[in-house]
Amino acid sequence: MTVELTPKLDLVIWSLLITGDEPMMSQLKPGITPTERNKLVDAGLIRLEKRGRASYVVLEDKAWDWAAARLQSDNFAVKFPSQATTAIPTFQVLLEKLGIFLRSRHISLAEFLDPPSTLKDDSPEERLRQAYADISQASSGFAVRLAKLRQRLSTMPAAQLDEVLLTMQQGGILSLMPMEDPEEIGSEDEAAAIDMGDGDKRYFVYIKS
Numbered sequence: 482m483t484v485e486l487t488p489k490l491d492l493v494i495w496s497l498l499i500t501g502d503e504p505m506m507s508q509l510k511p512g513i514t515p516t517e518r519n520k521l522v523d524a525g526l527i528r529l530e531k532r533g534r535a536s537y538v539v540l541e542d543k544a545w546d547w548a549a550a551r552l553q554s555d556n557f558a559v560k561f562p563s564q565a566t567t568a569i570p571t572f573q574v575l576l577e578k579l580g581i582f583l584r585s586r587h588i589s590l591a592e593f594l595d596p597p598s599t600l601k602d603d604s605p606e607e608r609l610r611q612a613y614a615d616i617s618q619a620s621s622g623f624a625v626r627l628a629k630l631r632q633r634l635s636t637m638p639a640a641q642l643d644e645v646l647l648t649m650q651q652g653g654i655l656s657l658m659p660m661e662d663p664e665e666i667g668s669e670d671e672a673a674a675i676d677m678g679d680g681d682k683r684y685f686v687y688i689k690s
Contacts, residue, residue: 484524484547490517492561494526496571497540498548499578506536510567587635605645608634613688624658624685628673643675646686657683 486494489511496502496510504510506518506529513521521527525543529536551557561568582588612633616625634642649655657675659682660666666684674682 488560488562492565494544499571499575503537503539506538509538609645624687627684628669631673655686655688658685660684
């Protein structure tokens with residue numbers, strides 16, 4: 482059963498989990514009362530470790546189990562105290578770690594933030610269609626740059642995406658289009674282009690309705 486915590490104690494545990502800090506009790510942020518501290522100790526989430534004359538706050542393994550159970554809950558939500566400015570440094574660290582995670586796995590922020598419910602069909606073609614739809618909604622033109630599409634589908638190998646695009650074009654589902662004005666071709670466009678042969682490069686994709 483998940484231990485129920487007040488918003489302030491919730492923030493204490495999440496902060497320690499995210500930052501990995503083991504602060505002196507007197508420097509814990511947000512500061513907590515002895516009663517609040519004892520609640521966390523009794524719940525098995527933290528322990529106090531004597532180092533010299535000072536007591537340090539150390540997370541117990543149960544805190545990780547507690548966080549995992551919270552994250553897996555269908556009604557997971559976090560509510561911190563409205564004046565909890567101490568949460569700012571914690572979430573700066575969280576964003577830095579999130580950036581490292583996304584870069585190491587070649588996951589775009591947009592893909593990470595997409596609700597899982599939108600991924601009903603995870604086939605390469607359906608992923609391409611979904612990415613195209615998402616980009617075209619925010620685009621003024623009727624075609625989407627391949628550079629933007631590749632960025633959106635950064636977890637799909639380039640060769641696989643090329644194969645899907647060419648197969649869909651052969652099936653009459655989409656059209657791969659050239660750049661009308663060569664002066665508008667940027668380095669990202671050049672790197673994302675598909676060479677149809679003999680220097681015939683395509684920079685845009687248009688999915689027919």
